[in-house]
Amino acid sequence: MSLITEPYAYEFFRQGLLASVLVGALCGMLGVYIILRRMSYIGHGLSHSVFGGAVVGYVASINFYFAAGLWGFLSALAINATARRRRIGADAAIGIITTASFAVGVALISKTRSFTRNFEAALFGNILGVTPTDLVIVAVVTIAVAAFILLFYKPLLFMTFDVEVAPIYGVRVGVVDSLFALAMAATIVASINVVGVTLIAATLVIPSTTARLLTDSFGRMIVISTIIGAVAGVVGMYVSYWLDISSGATIVLLEAAAFLITFVGTTVTRRRQRWTKQWVKPLGSRPDR
Amino acid sequence: MAAPASAPDRALVAFEGVTCGYDGEPVLRDVTLAIPRGGFVGIVGPSGAGKTTLLRSIVGVVPRVEGRITVGGRPVGRGATPGVGWVPQLETVDWQFPATVREVVLMGRWAERRWQAWASKDDRQRVDRLLDRLGIGGLADRHIRQLSGGQQQRVFLARAMIGDPSLLLLDEPTSGVDLKTRDDILHLLAELNADGITIVLTTHELNTVAAHLPWVVCVNGRVIAEGDPDQIFTSAILGLTYGADLRVVRLDGIILVADAAPHRLRDALRHRHDGFEHAHHEHAGGDHEHIATNEATRA
Numbered sequence: 001m002s003l004i005t006e007p008y009a010y011e012f013f014r015q016g017l018l019a020s021v022l023v024g025a026l027c028g029m030l031g032v033y034i035i036l037r038r039m040s041y042i043g044h045g046l047s048h049s050v051f052g053g054a055v056v057g058y059v060a061s062i063n064f065y066f067a068a069g070l071w072g073f074l075s076a077l078a079i080n081a082t083a084r085r086r087r088i089g090a091d092a093a094i095g096i097i098t099t100a101s102f103a104v105g106v107a108l109i110s111k112t113r114s115f116t117r118n119f120e121a122a123l124f125g126n127i128l129g130v131t132p133t134d135l136v137i138v139a140v141v142t143i144a145v146a147a148f149i150l151l152f153y154k155p156l157l158f159m160t161f162d163v164e165v166a167p168i169y170g171v172r173v174g175v176v177d178s179l180f181a182l183a184m185a186a187t188i189v190a191s192i193n194v195v196g197v198t199l200i201a202a203t204l205v206i207p208s209t210t211a212r213l214l215t216d217s218f219g220r221m222i223v224i225s226t227i228i229g230a231v232a233g234v235v236g237m238y239v240s241y242w243l244d245i246s247s248g249a250t251i252v253l254l255e256a257a258a259f260l261i262t263f264v265g266t267t268v269t270r271r272r273q274r275w276t277k278q279w280v281k282p283l284g285s286r287p288d289r
Numbered sequence: 290m291a292a293p294a295s296a297p298d299r300a301l302v303a304f305e306g307v308t309c310g311y312d313g314e315p316v317l318r319d320v321t322l323a324i325p326r327g328g329f330v331g332i333v334g335p336s337g338a339g340k341t342t343l344l345r346s347i348v349g350v351v352p353r354v355e356g357r358i359t360v361g362g363r364p365v366g367r368g369a370t371p372g373v374g375w376v377p378q379l380e381t382v383d384w385q386f387p388a389t390v391r392e393v394v395l396m397g398r399w400a401e402r403r404w405q406a407w408a409s410k411d412d413r414q415r416v417d418r419l420l421d422r423l424g425i426g427g428l429a430d431r432h433i434r435q436l437s438g439g440q441q442q443r444v445f446l447a448r449a450m451i452g453d454p455s456l457l458l459l460d461e462p463t464s465g466v467d468l469k470t471r472d473d474i475l476h477l478l479a480e481l482n483a484d485g486i487t488i489v490l491t492t493h494e495l496n497t498v499a500a501h502l503p504w505v506v507c508v509n510g511r512v513i514a515e516g517d518p519d520q521i522f523t524s525a526i527l528g529l530t531y532g533a534d535l536r537v538v539r540l541d542g543i544i545l546v547a548d549a550a551p552h553r554l555r556d557a558l559r560h561r562h563d564g565f566e567h568a569h570h571e572h573a574g575g576d577h578e579h580i581a582t583n584e585a586t587r588a
Contacts, residue, residue, distance in 0.1 A: 170369025
């Protein structure tokens with residue numbers, strides 16, 4: 001029991017735990033839309049883009065959340081706009097915009113080497129350094145994104161399923177798309193301190209992909225993905241504490257393990273079902289022929 | 290049926306001098322067209338002729354350069370056109386998407402209680418009743434991939450009908466389905482039409498679909514002709530529509546459109562090759578099959 005209660009005595013752990021549960025759930029929830037809209041690469045790119053905004057904010061001494069959030073949101077809109085031009089594929093648009101943003105950050109850092117350490121935290125996550133302010137931001141973003149998904153559940157589902165037909169039924173795709181970009185930028189900015197720029201994409205993609213293997217229903221997929229993310233957050237924090245491994249990496253590795261187990265499990269089950277269908281029934285019905 | 294163009298008052302859908310297209314490039318020019326309430330209309334034409342654009346313009350998602358479109362007397366503009374159900378081409382559907390039949394059908398009702406994420410009891414009952422009516426009752430909780438082609442088409446028909454539309458628009462509803470499914474779908478649409486729903490569909494199948502509809506619009510960048518296929522399916526009109534040499538054969542009330550080009554090809558090949566016999570037999574077999582199909586559909 002002390003395995004669970006001992007670290008709980010430390011305030012940094014309690015704060016980190018709360019932050020990682022919220023970030024895990026938040027990324028799991030939003031990740032469903034990201035993988036179904038085939039935007040995994042956008043998640044990965046946006047986190048790098050946000051890094052550029054964060055550095056610019058730091059140099060210009062603007063609030064981190066404001067600078068990184070605005071930068072991320074504008075990048076997401078720019079990606080949407082560029083990808084709509086038919087000659088440029090979405091993947092190329094993402095590659096150009098986000099890596100250029102990241103390069104801005106790298107260039108600024110190399111120019112002023114004094115704050116390298118802070119940005120190591122931004123790149124790889126530093127959950128032990130989660131401040132009460134960070135926690136409040138994470139909580140606010142989680143509640144806001146959850147409210148967005150709940151209120152826009154129907155148009156979001158329609159648009160995710162069929163972006164061509166949704167406007168015919170009156171879904172204002174442009175508006176919902178921009179709100180989604182905002183939700184994505186906010187999620188990434190809020191998650192940076194917990195999992196870091198380099199690992200955010202994994203927390204968006206792995207829980208939702210695992211959930212997809214477990215259900216064929218959209219509604220259930222969101223619930224399962226959120227739960228996987230939250231559980232990985234809790235367990236990851238404890239494993240990270242006891243084994244003294246980076247918390248972001250632990251969370252991602254746990255999610256990857258969950259995916260692997262689910263993948264093997266569902267593949268075996270499906271094979272067995274197919275085998276049963278193919279062989280057992282025909283054998284059973286042979287006398288009728 | 291009365292000529293729709295002469296009765297604009299009865300028209301459910303009216304195009305008045307419409308030019309529309311994408312990125313400033315007109316796909317359709319100067320379209321004036323009236324689709325009567327209760328009509329069952331097919332839009333035919335070659336690939337890229339603007340069949341789907343014509344259909345999409347009715348729901349206001351094609352930028353218009355000129356002209357006016359009204360549905361039920363109300364001009365089509367930004368936002369959804371009320372009272373219209375849309376059935377997409379099945380080939381465009383993402384079948385790996387995690388959605389049950391119920392989830393897909395309820396998309397058609399998203400604007401009702403739009404801020405509420407979950408389906409109400411009323412919603413659920415509506416879906417069940419509609420699925421029963423369309424002959425796919427009991428499949429509500431299946432994943433859409435686990436259905437046959439005909440069942441899948443009915444799911445998207447159900448999504449279009451859950452909002453009780455007076456107008457159903459279907460983009461190539463018979464493409465990519467087998468023969469029996471095609472007949473089932475056409476008969477189902479005829480039943481819905483008999484219940485008073487106006488139906489407009491696009492099709493590239495002249496013999497097996499368009500020739501059996503009461504009213505057909507021939508499109509190729511503009512409206513070439515419209516009317517009863519009995520009257521407008523002529524070599525001249527179809528030649529103008531398709532830019533190809535098409536022959537029209539009328540046999541006991543059956544219309545059969547045949548492409549003359551392959552026959553010319555055959556003649557050309559006959560001159561060159563001595564061992565033509567084999568290919569000739571195969572072609573003749575194909576023709577017979579085609580005629581038989583036509584009769585079956587008509588019956």
